[in-house]
Amino acid sequence: MGTNLPTEVGQILSAPTSIDYNYPTTGVWDASYDICLDSTPKTTGVNQQEIMIWFNHQGSIQPVGSPVGNTTIEGKNFVVWDGSNGMNNAMAYVATEPIEVWSFDVMSFVDHTATMEPIEVWSFDVMSFVDHTATMEPITDSWYLTSIRAGLEPWSDGVGLGVDSFSAKVN
Numbered sequence: 001m002g003t004n005l006p007t008e009v010g011q012i013l014s015a016p017t018s019i020d021y022n023y024p025t026t027g028v029w030d031a032s033y034d035i036c037l038d039s040t041p042k043t044t045g046v047n048q049q050e051i052m053i054w055f056n057h058q059g060s061i062q063p064v065g066s067p068v069g070n071t072t073i074e075g076k077n078f079v080v081w082d083g084s085n086g087m088n089n090a091m092a093y094v095a096t097e098p099i100e101v102w103s104f105d106v107m108s109f110v111d112h113t114a115t116m117e118p119i120e121v122w123s124f125d126v127m128s129f130v131d132h133t134a135t136m137e138p139i140t141d142s143w144y145l146t147s148i149r150a151g152l153e154p155w156s157d158g159v160g161l162g163v164d165s166f167s168a169k170v171n
Helices: 107-113 128-133
Strands: 016-022 028-038 049-058 066-073 076-084 089-095 101-105 144-156 162-168
Touching: 016 028, 016 049, 016 144, 028 107, 028 128, 049 107, 049 128, 066 107, 066 128, 089 128, 101 107, 101 128, 107 128, 144 162
Parallel strands: 049 089
Antiparallel strands: 016 101, 016 162, 028 049, 028 144, 066 076, 076 089
């Protein structure tokens, strides 16, 4: 289908997305939605900022870093984690209740992340999360949304994990 990424964050009006996950009750896994941002329009390699949205998880696993607060984005409640995996900054939003099906704007998370640390301001529909992340990380409107991806990370016994549908559009 093609892509219009990378796109400057300041040029994005919205980034509507939806996903439908299937979760088993056993195993160790997380259902993650990832948004990648960089100060350059890269199409390969490691990005400077990753926003992870954990829709659900099973077992004694956690995102990289440590919890730095709580927030509500587009009607869902999250514990916010901040850290680094040694290659990039990682802001994780861990849902307080499992989310199986959701349609939201990525930019909400981007904007939120940019306001949570001393930073230059940048903005997230996929932008709801970009917006939130921009409140906490050094993201500006001149940064680039380089990729959006969703899936499941089985740590052990992922039988029954699945994604029934996924869509994302950057306007």
